[in-house]
Amino acid sequence: MKLVLATRNLGKVKELTTMLDTANKHQNIQILSLQDFPDAPEVIEDRDTYQENAAKKATVIADWTGHRTLADDAGLEVDALDGAPGVHSKRWAGEDATDAIRIQKLLEAIEGAASRKARFVAAIAIAEPNDSKSVKIVVGKCEGHITQTPAGESGFGYDPIFVPNGYEKTFAELGETIKNRISHRGEALRLALELL
Numbered sequence: 001m002k003l004v005l006a007t008r009n010l011g012k013v014k015e016l017t018t019m020l021d022t023a024n025k026h027q028n029i030q031i032l033s034l035q036d037f038p039d040a041p042e043v044i045e046d047r048d049t050y051q052e053n054a055a056k057k058a059t060v061i062a063d064w065t066g067h068r069t070l071a072d073d074a075g076l077e078v079d080a081l082d083g084a085p086g087v088h089s090k091r092w093a094g095e096d097a098t099d100a101i102r103i104q105k106l107l108e109a110i111e112g113a114a115s116r117k118a119r120f121v122a123a124i125a126i127a128e129p130n131d132s133k134s135v136k137i138v139v140g141k142c143e144g145h146i147t148q149t150p151a152g153e154s155g156f157g158y159d160p161i162f163v164p165n166g167y168e169k170t171f172a173e174l175g176e177t178i179k180n181r182i183s184h185r186g187e188a189l190r191l192a193l194e195l196l
C-alpha cells in the first residue's frame, strides 16, 4: 500500500517517516511525500481548526496524487496567550518569519506571565482519493511549559522552548526518539495507524 505524506517540511517528513517505519514492522506501507510530487498544489491552511486544515490537505493531495494521503496540522497553545498561536502557529510572526523569530516573539509575549503552561496539539487526517467522505481524523496532545530561553538543536519549530510534563529538557534537547514517543504528533500518528 502506498501512503503519501502531505508535507514539504523536511523535519516533519523525517519525524513521520521514522514513526511510520517503526510501526511498519507488521504493515506493508510504502511511504511517499510531496518530495515525490513536486508539482502538487500548495494547500492553504485557512480553516479555523487543526482538524479541518488536516482534512483539507489530505483530501486535496489524495485527489491530486491518486493515493491514500496522510496530512497533519499542529500548533502550540500557550495559556498566557489564551491559546495563541494555536492554529495560526506557522504564520503568527509573519509569512516569512524563521523559527528563531517565532520563538523570540513568543518569549517576549509571555515575559513576566504568571503561567507558562502550554501544549502542542496535532490533528492527523487520512483521505482516500476521490472520496472526500472517506476522510478520518484523529487528535493528539502533549502538555508542558515554555522555557525562559531556547535550548537544544534537534526537531523544528518551537521545540527549543517547549518542555513536556515529566521532563526537564526541551523537545529540542530530548531528541527525536523521546519526542516521537511522547509528542502530540506521535500520539496522533499511533491513533492514525490503527485506522490504516
Ligand code: IMP
Binding pocket: 009, 045, 072, 073, 074, 075, 076, 089, 090, 102, 120, 155, 156, 157, 158, 159, 183, 185
Ligand atoms: P503545521 O501547520 O502542522 O506545520 O504546524 C504549524 C506550526 O506549528 C509549525 O510551523 C511550527 O512552528 C509549530 N509546530 C507544529 N508542530 C511542532 C512540533 O512538533 N515542534 C515544534 N513546533 C511545532
